Amino acid sequence: MTEETVPRPDRPTPLHRVDVAVVGGGLVGLTVAIGLAEAGLEVAVIDRAAPADQTLPAFDGRASAIAHASVRLLETLGIWRHVADHQPIEQIRVSDGNSRLHLHFDAAELGDGPLGEMVENRHLRLALFRRAAEIKTLHLFAPVDLCAIEHAPGRVTLRLADGSTIAAALLIGADGRASRVRRQAGIRHFGWSYGQQGIVATIRHELPHGGIAHERFLPSGPFAILPLTDHRSSLVWTVRDREADAAFGLPAALFEEAIRRRVGGFLGRIAVEGRRWRYPLGLQLAERYVAPRTALVGDAAHGVHPIAGQGLNLGLRDAAALIEVLVEAARLGEDPGDELVLARYQQWRRFDNVLLACVTDGLNRLFSNDITPIRIARDLGMEVTGRIGPARRFLMRHARGTVGRLPRLLQGLPV
Amino acid sequence: MAREGSNARADGASAANLDADELARFDALASRWWDPHGPARPLHKLNPARLAFIRERAISHWRRDPRSLRPLADLSALDIGCGGGLVSEPLARMGARTLGIDAGKEAIAVARAHAREAGLDEHLSYRRALSADLVAEGAHFDLVCCLELIEHVPEPTALLADARALTRPDGLFFFSTLNRSACSYAAAIVGAEYLLRWVPPGTHDWNRFVRPDEMREMLEAAGFSAIEMSGLSYDPLADRFRLSGDLSVNYIGCASPR
Numbered sequence: 001m002t003e004e005t006v007p008r009p010d011r012p013t014p015l016h017r018v019d020v021a022v023v024g025g026g027l028v029g030l031t032v033a034i035g036l037a038e039a040g041l042e043v044a045v046i047d048r049a050a051p052a053d054q055t056l057p058a059f060d061g062r063a064s065a066i067a068h069a070s071v072r073l074l075e076t077l078g079i080w081r082h083v084a085d086h087q088p089i090e091q092i093r094v095s096d097g098n099s100r101l102h103l104h105f106d107a108a109e110l111g112d113g114p115l116g117e118m119v120e121n122r123h124l125r126l127a128l129f130r131r132a133a134e135i136k137t138l139h140l141f142a143p144v145d146l147c148a149i150e151h152a153p154g155r156v157t158l159r160l161a162d163g164s165t166i167a168a169a170l171l172i173g174a175d176g177r178a179s180r181v182r183r184q185a186g187i188r189h190f191g192w193s194y195g196q197q198g199i200v201a202t203i204r205h206e207l208p209h210g211g212i213a214h215e216r217f218l219p220s221g222p223f224a225i226l227p228l229t230d231h232r233s234s235l236v237w238t239v240r241d242r243e244a245d246a247a248f249g250l251p252a253a254l255f256e257e258a259i260r261r262r263v264g265g266f267l268g269r270i271a272v273e274g275r276r277w278r279y280p281l282g283l284q285l286a287e288r289y290v291a292p293r294t295a296l297v298g299d300a301a302h303g304v305h306p307i308a309g310q311g312l313n314l315g316l317r318d319a320a321a322l323i324e325v326l327v328e329a330a331r332l333g334e335d336p337g338d339e340l341v342l343a344r345y346q347q348w349r350r351f352d353n354v355l356l357a358c359v360t361d362g363l364n365r366l367f368s369n370d371i372t373p374i375r376i377a378r379d380l381g382m383e384v385t386g387r388i389g390p391a392r393r394f395l396m397r398h399a400r401g402t403v404g405r406l407p408r409l410l411q412g413l414p415v
Numbered sequence: 416m417a418r419e420g421s422n423a424r425a426d427g428a429s430a431a432n433l434d435a436d437e438l439a440r441f442d443a444l445a446s447r448w449w450d451p452h453g454p455a456r457p458l459h460k461l462n463p464a465r466l467a468f469i470r471e472r473a474i475s476h477w478r479r480d481p482r483s484l485r486p487l488a489d490l491s492a493l494d495i496g497c498g499g500g501l502v503s504e505p506l507a508r509m510g511a512r513t514l515g516i517d518a519g520k521e522a523i524a525v526a527r528a529h530a531r532e533a534g535l536d537e538h539l540s541y542r543r544a545l546s547a548d549l550v551a552e553g554a555h556f557d558l559v560c561c562l563e564l565i566e567h568v569p570e571p572t573a574l575l576a577d578a579r580a581l582t583r584p585d586g587l588f589f590f591s592t593l594n595r596s597a598c599s600y601a602a603a604i605v606g607a608e609y610l611l612r613w614v615p616p617g618t619h620d621w622n623r624f625v626r627p628d629e630m631r632e633m634l635e636a637a638g639f640s641a642i643e644m645s646g647l648s649y650d651p652l653a654d655r656f657r658l659s660g661d662l663s664v665n666y667i668g669c670a671s672p673r
Contacts, residue, residue: 017534039482039484040482040483040484041484152532153532154532154533154534155532155533155534167534169533329463330484330508331470331482331483331484331509332462332463332466332470332505332509333466333470333504333505333507333508333509334462334463334466334505334508335504335508338451339451340451340459340460414482
């Protein structure tokens, strides 16, 4: 990155020239930035929150189920070794409300390590910031507000609130569901709310969880118990919008009682730890992933229902594909913001994302109701799927993120 | 505009190795060199495969790091018939001090403006010149490229002799062109010009296309050896060109001065 001074009547403004500017220093944005900078590209990351704040327990209380393939990506980029705490998922048990029929996925059946890892988001953020700090071609601009995005032939210029300016050949929007980069690029998006909210909390329990993740389909929506380290589990309690305020606002003792009733007795005595969070659930897809000198990744491109725990994993697949396309282009001396280069990324990712969005949307609609014929059908479906080896193994591979044309990083290979 | 520019003397002297009709036709389209949907579309499509070939050969010849973003650092490169700079810019980004030359006045103006916009003017310069002009000046380069040009000049052997004189003894010469085969007639003339309308009809003269065996003979006569060639094949499903063993339509190659 070269620093120049653009003469201005009032005061000098530093101008930073980079190859790629990433707006949004979240989990996916930082992963893309690390992958590109590690390959030698000059990368700027702009975020309005300070890194120190983003790693506090109060900033994000969620934990993420990182699929096996995503773990390989994080390992290959040198991020995983900085993750302080993670819990392997050895089994996934899916059950349907009060029915005793259930699907059971066991990592031992694939014989290739755990199905995934549970990581608290703050631990993942800390690991990303540590890795980012090791790479000298990665430049973090945070906390700072983005004032303007301006297009000129050959570059995109970002004007920041501190008076500095970043000129890049490519702008990556990793700025989440309400993406400003997407809006400003004129990319439309469509989607709908599920009329559901996810309430997230952490519990400490008496008995070990054995590395088993539970997903229960209750009529109001899925209820997930996900194993964390140290006799703790992360809960995702999905409730309908109209019940959300009441459930979220329950006094501590009653909230704990409601949780206890849904978890059951298999973990022994349980206690809620720390605060609760709530997130509205909805499906959202961008009509395109690219625009002139612009590419979208993660939730800026697609927000899926968290039912299958695939939101972050899809974002990391975007990251892996975009890193591979851009690094290959850069090695050939191509302009990273070139229309034909970006078209390769869009072609690769869009089909996969739309497919999974449809599958998770369908699963949620199927399971979030208590109508008898649907209930019987899905019980039968579950029983059938559970008994047929190939179908079950396919679903398991999807949970591990190893279906489809895999970017090299998801195979654990460097780009 | 399915060629990499033109090689003609600025004053258009009759002795120059250029075709005035061709030059006029290409200069008229110059403003659209960088439009991937315009008449230069086949060149935009060919570019990743051509650049991959150049990169791989250069990395093994000069023993550079295969993961490097600047494998041509400290090398000089010449792009003969550079057109709008579709190959010159990537050579400069790969680290080479690059000179692009073209006989077309408009092409050079477009190339210069584009390099400035891309912030590449430091390592990249353009001149309206003919390869013979540089030979007369005694210029030498580590890497000389002459892509999609040979089939557009009246005297290919003279062009290759210039290329030989301009390539350093330990340097590499890269060329790519169209084979004169039934396949190339179908693909480049009927397909690209008339059916797909990628390029304006009349862009190519099939009789000027060069068969790989003729190419090899001309290169040897010009003083090159260690000649390697690879096909550039269009994959319609992926909509990309790939390096292949099929030299029947487009092909690329490299050679070393003997």
